[in-house]
Amino acid sequence: MTDTRQTVMIMTEDRPTVGTVSTALSRDPRFNIGGVCASADELLVRLQQESPAVAVVDVDPQPAESLRRIEAAIARFPRTRFVLIGREAPMELVLAAMEAGARHFLTKDRITSSLAEVLQRVAPPANEGARSGPVVTILSAGGGCGCTLLALNLSHELQELLHQDVVLVDLDLHYRPLALLLGLQVQYGVADLLADSERIDREMVRTAAASYGDRLRVLTSPAGGFPDPNWTWDTGAVYRLLAGCRSAASFVVVDAPRVPMNVAAALAAESAATLVTFRLAVKDVQVARSMIRELQARGIDPQRLRAVVGRYSRRDTMVPVPDAARVLDPFAPILLRDDVRGVHRSMDRGQPLARAAPRGDLRRDILGLARGLLRSAGGREAAA
Numbered sequence: 001m002t003d004t005r006q007t008v009m010i011m012t013e014d015r016p017t018v019g020t021v022s023t024a025l026s027r028d029p030r031f032n033i034g035g036v037c038a039s040a041d042e043l044l045v046r047l048q049q050e051s052p053a054v055a056v057v058d059v060d061p062q063p064a065e066s067l068r069r070i071e072a073a074i075a076r077f078p079r080t081r082f083v084l085i086g087r088e089a090p091m092e093l094v095l096a097a098m099e100a101g102a103r104h105f106l107t108k109d110r111i112t113s114s115l116a117e118v119l120q121r122v123a124p125p126a127n128e129g130a131r132s133g134p135v136v137t138i139l140s141a142g143g144g145c146g147c148t149l150l151a152l153n154l155s156h157e158l159q160e161l162l163h164q165d166v167v168l169v170d171l172d173l174h175y176r177p178l179a180l181l182l183g184l185q186v187q188y189g190v191a192d193l194l195a196d197s198e199r200i201d202r203e204m205v206r207t208a209a210a211s212y213g214d215r216l217r218v219l220t221s222p223a224g225g226f227p228d229p230n231w232t233w234d235t236g237a238v239y240r241l242l243a244g245c246r247s248a249a250s251f252v253v254v255d256a257p258r259v260p261m262n263v264a265a266a267l268a269a270e271s272a273a274t275l276v277t278f279r280l281a282v283k284d285v286q287v288a289r290s291m292i293r294e295l296q297a298r299g300i301d302p303q304r305l306r307a308v309v310g311r312y313s314r315r316d317t318m319v320p321v322p323d324a325a326r327v328l329d330p331f332a333p334i335l336l337r338d339d340v341r342g343v344h345r346s347m348d349r350g351q352p353l354a355r356a357a358p359r360g361d362l363r364r365d366i367l368g369l370a371r372g373l374l375r376s377a378g379g380r381e382a383a384a
Contacts, residue, residue, distance in 0.1 A: 006123050007034035007050070009080075011043045011070075012058030017085070020111045021056055028116040031123075040069040047077045053123045056115070059086045060108075063093050067100060074101040075262065076299035078235065078269040081122045085111065101262055103236050121198070122236065124243075133167070133246035134272040134377040139264055140257035141291055142284035145277045146310035148177045149343065150336065150366065151255035156352040157370035159215040164250035167209060169241070170220035171256040171263075173231070178255065179220045183350045184210045189221030190241070197237035200244040209248075217249065233259065235266040242270050251377075264291070265298040268305070272377040275306045275334075280317040285324050292331060307331040308369075311338045334369065337361035 008031050010021055018036055025031045034052050037043040043055065055073075059066035063086055074082050082102045086093070094105045103122040106114060136154065140147040151168060159166040170178040173191055178184070188208050193200055209217035245252045254267055268274040276291050278284035288307055296302055307328050309321075312335045324333050342357025349356050353363035 005032045006053035009052040024115045071100045135252045137254045137267040137271040141278035141288035147257040155253040167249040197240040202247040205244040205248040280319040
């Protein structure tokens with residue numbers, strides 16, 4: 001019989017704490033102890049070798065120093081959920097832990113009564129790996145590089161190639177460009193799902209997403225306005241959103257032009273490919289290089305990263321392509337040619353390029369990119 005229990009790794013130097021955690025979980029059939037590490041360095045080595053669902057980390061006796069040491073592991077292994085424990089939980093420490101990416105902070109006097117419940121809440125679903133839909137995330141290293149335009153048209157080309165449902169996720173919570181571009185009227189959107197992420201599932205995604213054509217579902221937010229000024233990103237909610245989207249479609253494309261780096265890394269960790277878009281300007285090329293290096297430092301496989309030049313024109317570029325290639329080495333820039341007339345026609349009509357400018361250079365470039373991503377993700381084009 002297959003063992004469906006989820007593995008929990010413990011990091012602590014305190015033997016009584018090991019006993020308390022082990023006792024708290026011994027009565028719960030959902031979890032098993034995968035090992036005990038005495039230090040952050042040892043935990044880092046174990047995480048490289050294994051992939052536990054949860055790491056329970058003791059921050060005593062020096063909480064601030066322990067959090068500083070464990071922060072790199074939290075960023076590098078986003079698929080493992082980190083729960084911190086300590087004798088005390090001052091608000092500033094809890095806030096610092098949440099900002100670092102920890103999922104929960106539990107005081108030691110509540111381990112016996114609450115740990116199993118906390119782990120059940122924060123652990124990834126046991127069948128998370130079975131979700132089928134690959135994810136492509138599109139990030140932006142500068143304004144005006146066509147990140148959202150690429151997301152829309154890439155999604156459209158993928159659903160045409162696959163003849164299957166594709167979900168396009170608009171994570172630009174400030175401007176909601178996809179709702180404006182496509183003229184979509186939605187009352188409930190991405191921000192609402194993220195705020196209620198514990199309930200996200202296939203049906204919730206399908207209900208919240210607006211249909212565009214037969215197979216493209218767009219998960220955006222009401223056009224105009226801004227999110228709650230107190231809004232903060234929760235990477236756990238982002239994981240649950242992606243899991244719901246993957247269960248609802250054969251392919252997921254995420255438009256994420258303005259997310260913080262911890263969210264970008266969380267998206268990239270779940271993506272078959274992450275496209276960093278930029279223009280051939282000095283600042284954009286440098287920012288693109290910094291973003292790619294930071295994603296690699298956070299454990300993202302470089303083979304899943306792509307450097308994509310938007311709005312490329314040989315006559316209007318500040319940085320020659322060979323120079324950009326040297327800066328970004330070994331990531332050869334993928335060029336998406338500019339098509340001013342086609343883009344204007346697409347925006348005026350609220351249509352993808354395949355309909356508004358099907359013979360344009362940009363449409364052909366995006367179609368080629370879609371085919372390449374489909375091959376790298378192991379997908380196949382539907383028969384014509």
